[in-house]
Amino acid sequence: MSILQGLRIIEIAGLGPGPFCGMLLADLGADVIVVERKNTRAPPPRPDYIVNRGKRSIALDLKQSQAVEVVLRLVERADVLIEGMRPGVMERLGLAPSICLERRPSLIYGRMTGWGQHGPLSHSPGHDGNYTALSGALWYASPPGMAPVAPPTLIGDVGGGALYLAIGLLAGVLKARQSGRGQVVDAAIVDGSAHMLNLLLSVLAANDGGYERGVHHFDCGPSVNTYRCSDGGWIVVSPLETQFYDELLDRIGLAGDPVFESRTVAGDWPRQRAVLSEIFASRTRAEWCTILEGTDACFAPVNDPVEAARHPHMAARQVFSEVDGVLQAAPAPRFSEDAPTDWRRGVPRIGEDTETILRETGYEENGIRELRSSGAI
Numbered sequence: 335m336s337i338l339q340g341l342r343i344i345e346i347a348g349l350g351p352g353p354f355c356g357m358l359l360a361d362l363g364a365d366v367i368v369v370e371r372k373n374t375r376a377p378p379p380r381p382d383y384i385v386n387r388g389k390r391s392i393a394l395d396l397k398q399s400q401a402v403e404v405v406l407r408l409v410e411r412a413d414v415l416i417e418g419m420r421p422g423v424m425e426r427l428g429l430a431p432s433i434c435l436e437r438r439p440s441l442i443y444g445r446m447t448g449w450g451q452h453g454p455l456s457h458s459p460g461h462d463g464n465y466t467a468l469s470g471a472l473w474y475a476s477p478p479g480m481a482p483v484a485p486p487t488l489i490g491d492v493g494g495g496a497l498y499l500a501i502g503l504l505a506g507v508l509k510a511r512q513s514g515r516g517q518v519v520d521a522a523i524v525d526g527s528a529h530m531l532n533l534l535l536s537v538l539a540a541n542d543g544g545y546e547r548g549v550h551h552f553d554c555g556p557s558v559n560t561y562r563c564s565d566g567g568w569i570v571v572s573p574l575e576t577q578f579y580d581e582l583l584d585r586i587g588l589a590g591d592p593v594f595e596s597r598t599v600a601g602d603w604p605r606q607r608a609v610l611s612e613i614f615a616s617r618t619r620a621e622w623c624t625i626l627e628g629t630d631a632c633f634a635p636v637n638d639p640v641e642a643a644r645h646p647h648m649a650a651r652q653v654f655s656e657v658d659g660v661l662q663a664a665p666a667p668r669f670s671e672d673a674p675t676d677w678r679r680g681v682p683r684i685g686e687d688t689e690t691i692l693r694e695t696g697y698e699e700n701g702i703r704e705l706r707s708s709g710a711i
Contacts, residue, residue, distance in 0.1 A: 336363020337672035341507065343414040344369065344405065345389070346429070350462075350487065351495030351523065352418030352446040353385035358500050359414075360388035361665030363675050367412075367691055369394055369405055370684045372711065377684035381658035386681045392692070393685025393711060400710035402428045407695050409434045409441060413510075414503050418446040421456050431518045441516040442506035446499050448490075450522030462490035462523070469494070471527035474534065478548030494527030549600055556606035557582065557597060560636065567619030568636035571610075571626075582631040586613055685711075 341364040345356040353368075360366040366389040373393065380386075392408075394401035406429070409415060415434060417424050424430055431443045448465045449455040455468075466472040466489050467482070475484040484490075499521035510516050541550060548554040557579050558572045573579040579597060583589050593609055596602050614622065619635050626633035637645060639661060643654035654663055657678045665674035688711055692702050705711045 335672055336675050337669050338363040341365065341414070342412045343367070343416060343503075344408050344412045346405075346415070346417040346419070346424070347371065348418035348446070350418070351491040351499065352416050354492055354496040355444070355446065355499045355503075356389060356416055357385045357387060358496065358665075359503070361674050361677050363672070364414075366390070367392060367408060367687075369396070369408075371395070372401075372709075373684055377686075379658075379683060380681055381660045383681050384660065384662045387657070387662070388675050388677050388679065389682065390687040390691060391682040391684055392688045394688075395710055396427050396429075398708060398710040399428070400705055400708050404692070404695070404697075404705070404710065405429060406434065406437050408691070409438050411695065412438060412441060413507055414442045414444060416444045416446065416499070416503070420459075421447065421451050435516050439516055440510040440514050442503050442510060442519060443516065444499050444503045444506075444519045444521060446495060446521050448495075448523045450525060451520045462487055465523040466490040466494065466527045469524045469528040470531055473545070474547060474553055477554055478546075489530070490523045490527055493530055494525070495521065495523040498526035498529070551597065551603075554600075554603065555597065556603050556610055559607060559610070561611055561614035563617060563619040563622060564615055565618040565620075569614060569619055569622050569626075570634050570636055571632060573630075573632040578630050578632050581629060582626070582633070585625060585629060585631055586610075588613070 338359060341359070343356065343359055343364050343366045345352065345366055345368045347353070347368050347370040356366045356368065368386060368389045368391050370391050370393050372395040377393075392404075394404055396402060396405070417429075434443055435441055445451060447456070448460045449458060463472065463484070466484060471489050471494065472482045472484055475482045475489075499519065502519035502521055506517055506519055537552065538545060538550070544550075552558050552574060558574060560568055560570050562568055571582055573582045580589070583591070583594055588594055588609070591609075593602075594606055617625075622633070623635055627635075635641075639654070642648055643661060648654060652664060654661060655678060656662075658680050665677055689702060692705070692711070697705070702711070
């Protein structure tokens with residue numbers, strides 16, 4: 335049995351963090367029905383659309399009132415609705431929170447946006463980098479003197495968006511099961527990515543609270559950095575604590591070197607980084623893995639996704655698999671008593687489950703024919 339088995343979610347198809355949140359919940363066993371745009375042509379397979387794995391797909395034309403009614407009937411049997419439209423779009427479709435909550439008073443209505451449901455920018459377009467730049471989350475993404483660049487989608491769409499939406503939805507469901515009353519979850523990437531800064535802000539506050547880049551050892555110090563190897567590969571060392579830092583220096587032959595007597599004086603860091611760069615550039619990445627991996631030096635190679643999948647640690651945990659020829663990561667987190675769903679069953683075609691879902695919702699054959707003739711499905 336999966337941990338979220340019995341939880342039913344209606345997801346209005348969108349892009350990015352909303353579908354990712356739906357995938358996360360489907361991975362953990364929720365029955366996620368994604369309402370997708372009707373396509374007049376035969377839908378092709380789409381094994382690469384990983385965010386729809388484990389979901390069921392119903393295809394509707396939401397410009398048709400009959401299709402909107404189908405969604406509302408689905409809502410009557412649902413615990414959660416997820417939508418990622420700009421503010422006002424769901425209202426224009428006739429699927430506003432008030433309408434859905436009237437049909438299902440205990441519904442948790444999840445709204446996923448970049449800027450949030452209100453504020454001066456709420457109706458403006460944007461993407462991950464815009465939201466994380468405004469929230470401050472992008473500030474420490476790169477060394478000083480370089481343009482701040484973060485891994486695409488990870489900080490904003492996934493970290494500040496999808497994961498915060500998932501937490502909000504599950505918290506809302508817990509409350510609704512006690513009170514019988516649903517509510518709206520406003521999950522904005524600017525809010526979530528700002529909230530993620532609190533761990534770093536606490537460290538900065540403990541170090542006099544300065545926000546300048548390049549003056550903190552965890553931001554730009556030589557012992558927390560990425561280095562290029564002789565074969566062009568990259569490694570990361572992050573020995574923040576003194577005992578781990580000493581371990582690194584010992585294993586690379588720098589124990590007692592006067593250049594590294596101080597690790598807290600920012601003026602010494604350029605020389606220390608230069609020495610470390612020269613040493614790490616003297617061997618291949620594989621050689622450094624042999625010397626440092628699994629030690630207290632806080633070391634890791636910088637892997638691409640294929641290399642990550644093949645790494646012994648990741649392989650032992652079965653983190654990655656290929657499904658229909660597409661590399662993807664397994665559900666997370668893991669539970670001692672409950673298994674994830676059979677997430678390897680792949681991605682449904684658009685509308686693949688339309689008739690099955692309609693029958694579950696109470697539509698008879700005549701009703702399904704009427705929906706088809708009206709163009710709603």
